Amino acid sequence: MEHQPESEAQVRPPGRPRDEAARERIRDAALQLLEEVGFANVTCDAIAQRSGTSKATIYRWWPNKAAVLIDAFVESVTPELPLRDPTTLEDYVTVHLRQFARVVAGRKGRLLAAVIAAAQNDPEVEAAFLSHWIKPRRALSRQAFQKLKDRGLMPENLDIEQVLDAMYGPLHFLLMVRHGKPTPAYAESLAALLLHGLAPRHGDAAGGR
Amino acid sequence: MEHQPESEAQVRPPGRPRDEAARERIRDAALQLLEEVGFANVTCDAIAQRSGTSKATIYRWWPNKAAVLIDAFVESVTPELPLRDPTTLEDYVTVHLRQFARVVAGRKGRLLAAVIAAAQNDPEVEAAFLSHWIKPRRALSRQAFQKLKDRGLMPENLDIEQVLDAMYGPLHFLLMVRHGKPTPAYAESLAALLLHGLAPRHGDAAGGR
Amino acid sequence: MEHQPESEAQVRPPGRPRDEAARERIRDAALQLLEEVGFANVTCDAIAQRSGTSKATIYRWWPNKAAVLIDAFVESVTPELPLRDPTTLEDYVTVHLRQFARVVAGRKGRLLAAVIAAAQNDPEVEAAFLSHWIKPRRALSRQAFQKLKDRGLMPENLDIEQVLDAMYGPLHFLLMVRHGKPTPAYAESLAALLLHGLAPRHGDAAGGR
Amino acid sequence: MEHQPESEAQVRPPGRPRDEAARERIRDAALQLLEEVGFANVTCDAIAQRSGTSKATIYRWWPNKAAVLIDAFVESVTPELPLRDPTTLEDYVTVHLRQFARVVAGRKGRLLAAVIAAAQNDPEVEAAFLSHWIKPRRALSRQAFQKLKDRGLMPENLDIEQVLDAMYGPLHFLLMVRHGKPTPAYAESLAALLLHGLAPRHGDAAGGR
DNA sequence: ATCTAATCGAGACGGTACGTCGAGTCTTCCC
DNA sequence: GGGAAGACTCGACGTACCGTCTCGATTAGAT
Numbered sequence: 001m002e003h004q005p006e007s008e009a010q011v012r013p014p015g016r017p018r019d020e021a022a023r024e025r026i027r028d029a030a031l032q033l034l035e036e037v038g039f040a041n042v043t044c045d046a047i048a049q050r051s052g053t054s055k056a057t058i059y060r061w062w063p064n065k066a067a068v069l070i071d072a073f074v075e076s077v078t079p080e081l082p083l084r085d086p087t088t089l090e091d092y093v094t095v096h097l098r099q100f101a102r103v104v105a106g107r108k109g110r111l112l113a114a115v116i117a118a119a120q121n122d123p124e125v126e127a128a129f130l131s132h133w134i135k136p137r138r139a140l141s142r143q144a145f146q147k148l149k150d151r152g153l154m155p156e157n158l159d160i161e162q163v164l165d166a167m168y169g170p171l172h173f174l175l176m177v178r179h180g181k182p183t184p185a186y187a188e189s190l191a192a193l194l195l196h197g198l199a200p201r202h203g204d205a206a207g208g209r
Numbered sequence: 210m211e212h213q214p215e216s217e218a219q220v221r222p223p224g225r226p227r228d229e230a231a232r233e234r235i236r237d238a239a240l241q242l243l244e245e246v247g248f249a250n251v252t253c254d255a256i257a258q259r260s261g262t263s264k265a266t267i268y269r270w271w272p273n274k275a276a277v278l279i280d281a282f283v284e285s286v287t288p289e290l291p292l293r294d295p296t297t298l299e300d301y302v303t304v305h306l307r308q309f310a311r312v313v314a315g316r317k318g319r320l321l322a323a324v325i326a327a328a329q330n331d332p333e334v335e336a337a338f339l340s341h342w343i344k345p346r347r348a349l350s351r352q353a354f355q356k357l358k359d360r361g362l363m364p365e366n367l368d369i370e371q372v373l374d375a376m377y378g379p380l381h382f383l384l385m386v387r388h389g390k391p392t393p394a395y396a397e398s399l400a401a402l403l404l405h406g407l408a409p410r411h412g413d414a415a416g417g418r
Numbered sequence: 419m420e421h422q423p424e425s426e427a428q429v430r431p432p433g434r435p436r437d438e439a440a441r442e443r444i445r446d447a448a449l450q451l452l453e454e455v456g457f458a459n460v461t462c463d464a465i466a467q468r469s470g471t472s473k474a475t476i477y478r479w480w481p482n483k484a485a486v487l488i489d490a491f492v493e494s495v496t497p498e499l500p501l502r503d504p505t506t507l508e509d510y511v512t513v514h515l516r517q518f519a520r521v522v523a524g525r526k527g528r529l530l531a532a533v534i535a536a537a538q539n540d541p542e543v544e545a546a547f548l549s550h551w552i553k554p555r556r557a558l559s560r561q562a563f564q565k566l567k568d569r570g571l572m573p574e575n576l577d578i579e580q581v582l583d584a585m586y587g588p589l590h591f592l593l594m595v596r597h598g599k600p601t602p603a604y605a606e607s608l609a610a611l612l613l614h615g616l617a618p619r620h621g622d623a624a625g626g627r
Numbered sequence: 628m629e630h631q632p633e634s635e636a637q638v639r640p641p642g643r644p645r646d647e648a649a650r651e652r653i654r655d656a657a658l659q660l661l662e663e664v665g666f667a668n669v670t671c672d673a674i675a676q677r678s679g680t681s682k683a684t685i686y687r688w689w690p691n692k693a694a695v696l697i698d699a700f701v702e703s704v705t706p707e708l709p710l711r712d713p714t715t716l717e718d719y720v721t722v723h724l725r726q727f728a729r730v731v732a733g734r735k736g737r738l739l740a741a742v743i744a745a746a747q748n749d750p751e752v753e754a755a756f757l758s759h760w761i762k763p764r765r766a767l768s769r770q771a772f773q774k775l776k777d778r779g780l781m782p783e784n785l786d787i788e789q790v791l792d793a794m795y796g797p798l799h800f801l802l803m804v805r806h807g808k809p810t811p812a813y814a815e816s817l818a819a820l821l822l823h824g825l826a827p828r829h830g831d832a833a834g835g836r
Numbered sequence: 837a838t839c840t841a842a843t844c845g846a847g848a849c850g851g852t853a854c855g856t857c858g859a860g861t862c863t864t865c866c867c
Numbered sequence: 868g869g870g871a872a873g874a875c876t877c878g879a880c881g882t883a884c885c886g887t888c889t890c891g892a893t894t895a896g897a898t
Contacts, residue, residue, distance in 0.1 A: 012890080013846085013847090014845065014846045014847075014890080014891065015845080015846035015848070015891090016846075016847055016848045016849075016888070016890050017847090017889080017890065018847095018848065019848070019849070019889095022848095022849080038330055040330060043878085043880085044879080044880075045878095045879075045880095048851095052850090053849080053850070054849070054850040054851060054852090055850095055851090055852095055880095055881080056848090056850075056851080056882090056883090056884095057848075057850075059881065059882080060849090064880090064881080065879095065880080065881095089407060089408060090408065093407065113329050114329060114330075116326070116329075116385050116386065117325070117326035117327075117329035117330065118326070119326075119385075119386075120248060120322045120323055120325075120326035120385065121248045121249040121323075122249050123247065123249070126387065129386075130386070130387075130388060135388070138388070154407070154409070155407075155409050158402070159398060162379075162395070162398060162402055163402070165379040165382055165383065165389070165399070166399065166402055166403065166407075168382060169378035169379030169380070169381065169382035169383070170371075170374040170375050170378030171378070172378065172381065172382045172385065172386070173374055173377060173381045173382065174374065174378070176328075176329070176381065176385060177325060177328075177338075177339070177343055177381070178335065178339075179339060179343050179344075180374070186371070189368065189371060190371060190374070190375065193367070193368075193372070194375065194403075194406060194407055195406050195407050195408040196406040196408060197402075197403065197404050197405040197406030197407075198298060198302065198363070198364070198367065198372060198375075198403055198404050199298060199299065199404040200363070200364050226868090226869080227869075228869075228870070231869095252857090252858060252859085253858080253859070253860080254858080254859095257871090257872095261871085262870075262871075263870065263871045263873085264859090264860080264871095264872090264873090265862085265869095265871075265872085265873095266869080266870060266871080268859095268860065268861075269869080269870090273859080273860080274858095274859075274860095430864080430865075431872085431873090432864080432865065432866085432871070432872045432873075433863085433864070433871080433872035433873035433874070434862070434863045434865095434872075434873050434874045434875075435863080435874080436873095437863095437874070437875070440874095440875080456748055457748075458748060461852085461853060461854085462853080462854075462855080463854095466876095470876095471875080471876075472875070472876045472877060472878090473854095473855080473856095473877095474856090474857085474874095474875075474876075474877080475874080475875065475876080477855065477856080478874075478875090482854090482855080483853095483855090507825060508826065511825065531747050532747060534744070534747075534804065535743070535744035535745075535747035535748065536744070537744075537803075537804075538741055538743075538744035538803065539665075539666045539667040539741070539744060540667045541665065541667075544805065547804075548805070548806060552804055552806050553806070556806070572825070572827070573825075576820070576825065577820075580797075580813070580817055580820055581820070581825060583800055583801065583817070584793070584797050584820055584821065584825075586800060587796035587797030587799065587800035587801070588789075588792040588793050588796030588797070589796070590799065590800045590803065590804070591792055591795060591796035591799045591800065592792065592796070594743050594746075594747070594799065594803060595746075595756075595757070595761055595799070596757075597757060597762075597765070598788060598792070604789070607786060607789060608789060608792070608793065611785070611786075611789060611790070611793055611824075612793065612821075612824060612825055613824050613825050613826040614824040614826060615820075615821060615822050615823040615824030615825075616720065616781070616782070616785065616790060616793075616821055616822050616824075617716060617717065617822040617823060618781070618782050640841090640842080641840070641841050641842070641895080641896060641897075642840080642841040642842025642843070642894085642895075643841075643842050643844075643893070643894045643895060644842085644843080645842090645843070646843070646844070649843095649844075670883085670884060670885085671884080671885070671886080672884080672885095675845090675846095679845090680844075681844070681845050681846060681847085682846090682847085682885095682886080682887090683843090683845080683846085683847095683888085683889095684843080684844065684845080686885095686887075687843080687844090690886095691885085691886080692884095692885080692886095
């Protein structure tokens with residue numbers, strides 16, 4: 001009897017396999033509609049029609065409308081925010097703030113705002129947004145900061161969660177309230193502010209740093 | 210026909226005068242329901258029933274459901290955030306962050322989140338929110354920071370607008386995304402973070418400050 | 419103070435009154451569609467559209483699709499089957515069989531068949547059909563036969579329920595199975611058969627009566 | 628190459644042969660489910676699951692859900708209604724009504740009702756039902772009545788077709804409308820009613836026969 | 837011993853109707 | 868004319884079933 005290579009394994013389950021193309025078309029349609037009519041006005045019927053699928057297929061793979069839109073959003077925004085290995089604290093903070101400011105200023109920023117807004121009115125959106133976007137992104141960022149700590153490039157006593165809030169909070173504020181523009185210059189000077197603090201340094205003159 | 214004294218400014222229009230008590234009961238009912246069942250599950254029928262009024266009355270005075278809650282917000286949240294004269298930078302930042310964290314954690318925080326969410330889909334809400342809430346509040350805060358600068362208690366080169374974002378952004382982030390709790394301790398340690406910055410101080414050991 | 423005529427009474431309840439015209443339009447649309455596409459293919463959306471109303475209104479007044487169609491059917495067929503006061507047994511049986519045969523042969527007969535067919539597949543249809551059509555009709559017919567008994571024009575020992583089955587069963591059989599035509603002649607000779615029975619009469623020759 | 632005896636009529640086609648056991652299991656499952664949940668609530672998925680087959684197999688051999696149940700009906704109901712040679716008119720009518728009442732009251736009755744219902748919306752079902760069930764059964768019954776006429780045990784002038792309607796119509800009525808129970812007693816008294824007629828006999832008192 | 841072809845199980849798919857729910861409007865009577 | 872009551876239109880929701888399809892696995896006769 002021959003050797004059965006069970007290594008590569010993952011035997012296909014019986015039955016017709018899931019149509020990945022349809023899955024993709026649904027996400028694309030959701031994303032298009034999200035941009036065109038806004039979160040609240042996207043309907044599942046419209047997604048089904050636009051994607052050439054059916055509501056049944058949508059509801060087979062996503063528990064509700066919100067999940068589809070969040071999924072589409074995550075799939076679309078993730079590649080725009082690559083998480084790189086940190087070299088120094090200054091570099092890491094500056095680069096990521098600049099990156100995120102670019103997203104906030106653009107089309108994807110409006111999507112993010114729409115999703116966060118929708119989360120205020122719908123526990124299902126909130127749950128999906130937290131578990132599919134916020135939590136995984138923060139987990140990765142946390143690891144980066146932990147590496148910096150491990151290398152002695154960042155004070156041990158800082159609460160990383162709070163550092164993340166201090167980094168991303170101001171840009172989310174700008175995103176949702178729109179009282180100013182998230183330019184690259186804004187991102188850079190925000191990074192400087194966070195890195196060095198508000199208070200005058202020891203031995204500094206009041207006006208210098 | 211008698212002389213109608215038009216001196217008293219606006220002549221009373223004919224017909225039954227508006228029932229101000231009903232208006233108030235509607236606002237109260239909206240706030241109660243918001244706490245009990247959350248924004249999404251507040252229905253206009255429920256507000257009408259709770260307030261002992263009718264949907265017709267609600268829609269006569271507010272254009273839609275969101276407007277009712279926004280109105281309630283504006284009427285109720287303003288007095289909770291007094292702006293005091295600054296003594297030191299540390300004190301000012303710490304006190305106001307604690308104050309705002311308390312609001313974010315409470316009922317009024319949910320209202321604020323709802324208003325910001327509504328602003329994402331409605332330019333009128335956005336404009337009203339900016340002009341009636343954000344701008345006046347920030348103007349007052351700006352004056353306070355300017356006083357600190359004038360007294361040499363704050364570095365001259367800091368952009369006050371950005372300082373305000375750095376202060377209030379993280380708490381708004383927490384308010385909208387709810388990935389953590391805005392406790393008083395959180396507010397205080399956030400204040401410390403902002404005041405002293407992320408980067409290790411000159412001559413500091415990596416782990417200390 | 420004037421006399422308040424409380425006699426005519428039935429004070430109108432508060433609120434907007436039910437739109438009887440819409441009710442009627444719904445019934446008409448249901449009836450039209452029933453004829454056009456058959457019981458199973460009538461949809462509530464179609465009824466709503468055809469009648470210029472909405473599904474919500476339909477479901478406010480009828481518990482489900484079947485009830486609408488039964489209601490429409492009853493409203494439409496009842497006037498075609500007037501129940502008259504009996505003069506003699508022979509007359510009553512003959513007249514009503516002729517009358518019902520005419521319905522069975524016509525458009526309304528197809529409706530009746532569709533409703534009975536639908537009742538086989540749906541307990542809700544069955545219940546609605548029994549309570550809105552069969553039971554009231556049989557109650558009225560029963561009264562007529564009871565009058566005949568009271569006047570000595572019909573044997574006391576006959577079970578009226580069974581007499582009704584014997585009268586209306588054969589025509590329903592013809593309606594559903596369509597192995598023959600319910601002509602007036604058929605109705606008359608059926609009446610004779612029922613009145614005089616199959617068995618040869620005492621003293622009759624086998625072939626005569 | 629060997630000689631293939633084509634005498635045995637149909638040559639076996641290539642490929643896997645039809646699984647007759649599966650066919651039988653599908654029919655059985657359909658009958659079981661019909662009893663358990665009623666016609667409307669039998670789903671093809673349920674039949675497939677219960678029978679350990681798949682929907683594909685069902686739809687390979689039957690055009691739709693109704694056809695499965697009709698098929699099961701034809702296979703299972705025929706042997707339950709033996710047609711015996713008549714001795715007297717009274718005996719023949721009474722025995723066959725009792726026999727048919729038993730069928731109407733039972734599981735096979737529900738099947739018959741379902742088939743008749745399906746025939747209302749499907750000319751093919753109607754044709755199949757008439758040619759495979761109604762016509763052959765009636766032909767046999769007609770012969771029996773003709774024998775009775777030939778022996779002088781039944782009036783010559785009766786229309787045998789109508790006699791069959793009068794016999795089987797009421798029980799079909801009960802079968803489809805279910806406003807009463809087809810008990811043996813019901814069958815017997817129906818036979819008496821048909822044999823002797825409704826009208827009081829010559830010289831009878833009104834209340835007697 | 838393969839090769840070919842049809843059947844089988846499983847289950848995903850497009851489609852369509854269901855019955856429900858909320859938003860916002862309209863209609864009536866009462867004050 | 869304003870207010871309570873409540874019926875109305877509109878349109879989306881999420882569910883269920885139908886009948887079709889696409890897989891891999893199975894089962895034979897044909898080669």
